[in-house]
Amino acid sequence: MMDLHCHVDLYPDYNRILEDIKSTGFYVLSVTTVPSAFEGTCNLTRNIKHCRTALGLHPQLAHQRINELPLFDKLIPETRYIGEIGLDGSRGYKDHFNDQLFVFNHILKKCESYGNKILTIHSLNAVDEVLNCLGTHPKAGTAILHWFLATKKQVEKAIELGCYFSIGPAMLSSNRAKKVISWLPKNRVLLETDGPFAKLEGNIVYPSNVISVLTYLSDIWNIPYDEVRSVMKLNLVKLLK
Numbered sequence: 001m002m003d004l005h006c007h008v009d010l011y012p013d014y015n016r017i018l019e020d021i022k023s024t025g026f027y028v029l030s031v032t033t034v035p036s037a038f039e040g041t042c043n044l045t046r047n048i049k050h051c052r053t054a055l056g057l058h059p060q061l062a063h064q065r066i067n068e069l070p071l072f073d074k075l076i077p078e079t080r081y082i083g084e085i086g087l088d089g090s091r092g093y094k095d096h097f098n099d100q101l102f103v104f105n106h107i108l109k110k111c112e113s114y115g116n117k118i119l120t121i122h123s124l125n126a127v128d129e130v131l132n133c134l135g136t137h138p139k140a141g142t143a144i145l146h147w148f149l150a151t152k153k154q155v156e157k158a159i160e161l162g163c164y165f166s167i168g169p170a171m172l173s174s175n176r177a178k179k180v181i182s183w184l185p186k187n188r189v190l191l192e193t194d195g196p197f198a199k200l201e202g203n204i205v206y207p208s209n210v211i212s213v214l215t216y217l218s219d220i221w222n223i224p225y226d227e228v229r230s231v232m233k234l235n236l237v238k239l240l241k
């Protein structure tokens with residue numbers, strides 16, 4: 001299985017997260033929030049074969065770390081994976097929306113000169129704006145909308161744009177998120193945790209916890225658990241091709 005959005009470097013207990021990744025054998029995308037964290041985060045999982053590190057600049061930090069964009073540009077040839085990036089229109093971050101747009105558009109434009117990047121994208125309270133930016137950079141790569149909360153119309157637009165959707169165990173405790181999950185086509189669904197930010201009944205989520213999503217999907221799609229596993233594997237293979 002997989003966890004395509006995991007903040008490995010931000011877990012309070014490195015031994016436990018690294019042990020979880022090793023023992024599950026899951027494909028894990030270790031995302032970062034600032035370019036200056038990229039190399040240290042790569043080193044954390046350097047000896048784990050099925051783990052990749054993404055280069056990111058989180059929208060909630062864009063205004064504070066816009067000066068790290070040159071470092072982002074310098075590091076971008078080192079990885080195929082980009083994230084966490086995106087936009088956040090929530091209170092407290094909306095004030096810095098221009099900086100966020102500058103950073104996000106800059107990164108998408110950079111990605112266009114590669115053509116094969118895989119991007120994990122934050123779109124909290126900024127779905128239309130994120131979809132607009134993706135629409136104006138159609139060659140930026142394959143976008144995975146993480147923890148996507150949107151209307152049915154927005155989901156349809158994202159599907160048209162070729163986006164994937166990564167869903168995690170913590171989403172299953174929200175009716176709004178479950179509604180969104182019900183609109184997703186099987187061939188665009190991937191798995192994530194967003195640990196250690198995401199929690200289940202107060203406990204930090206680990207990659208091994210994505211299994212609960214498979215059970216949930218088996219139920220709502222009305223197909224056997226093993227078939228859900230096959231669909232997920234196939235989606236991951238297609239994504240990484």
Ligand code: MN
Binds near residue numbers: 005007084194197
């Ligand atoms: Mn995240």
